[in-house]
Amino acid sequence: MKLKLDADGHVVVQDGKPVYVHDDGKEVAFDAATTISTIARLNSEAKGHREAKETAEKALKAFEGISDPEAALRAMTTLKNLDDKKLVDAGEVEKVKAEAIKAVRAEFEPIVKERDSLKGELYGEKIGGSFARSKFIADKIAIPSDLLQARFGNNFEIKDGKIVAKDHAGNAIYSRAKPGEVADFEEAIEMLVDAYPQKDSIMKGTGSSGSGARPGGGNSGNGAKAMPRSQFEKLAPAEQMAKMKDGFTLTEA
Secondary structure, three states: OEEOEOOOOOEOEEOOEEEEEOOOOOEEEOOHHHHHHHHHHHHHHHHHHHHHHHHHHHHHHHHOOOOOHHHHHHHHHHHHHHHOOOOOOHHHHHHHHHHHHHHHHHHHHHHHHHHHHHHHHHHHHHHHHHHHHOHHHHHHEOOOHHHHHHHHHHHEEEEOOEEEEEOOOOOEOEOOOOOOOEOOHHHHHHHHHHOOOOHHHOEOOOOOOOOOOOOOOOEOOOOOEEEEHHHHHOOOHHHHHHHHHOOEEEEOO
């Protein structure tokens, strides 16, 4: 990564921030203030994790010598029953416990299902809405946003009420403009599309959409598969996805 210079050798500045050029040619305005703040926050979090670890280790010392926690818990339960003079057959105790669990489950299962339903609706609104409202998708992508969501939707999740993007290895995608911070939706979807092997087939003004493209389906002159956009848009969503995965590019004919 290096600073971008103009013809006179001066540093190029965008919105008051110096512009850096990454090894892959991407230009990013470096937000130094946010980066310093992030470093301070991460240092504070690291200290908190260390102190929590030391507290946990200290607490665990009280349980040294207990090699079978389950046996210890059973013994404590037995003693409690004796202390409380609950001289009930062990099988009856288990039956009472099972009935209690069943009653609680019957009461709270509908609440859990409603919660899961609301979580699904929240995901659909935040993730689906981000695809539908994305300026990058509207300006740069040649296919409908719902098809792009079908391909990349699993790379996004909601964590603590915020959208978090993951790469195909399951790792969080971090911002280039704000090092140490996770990428927002716009930056993340652009990075995912850039890494997509068939990127040219879904981008506007790329692939075989130029004047040399063949107007019909099938193979173009250089061996790539091509299809007119008007014909592509008449296909069902499942067929459109199949064409994308098969490497078809769209033409304007």
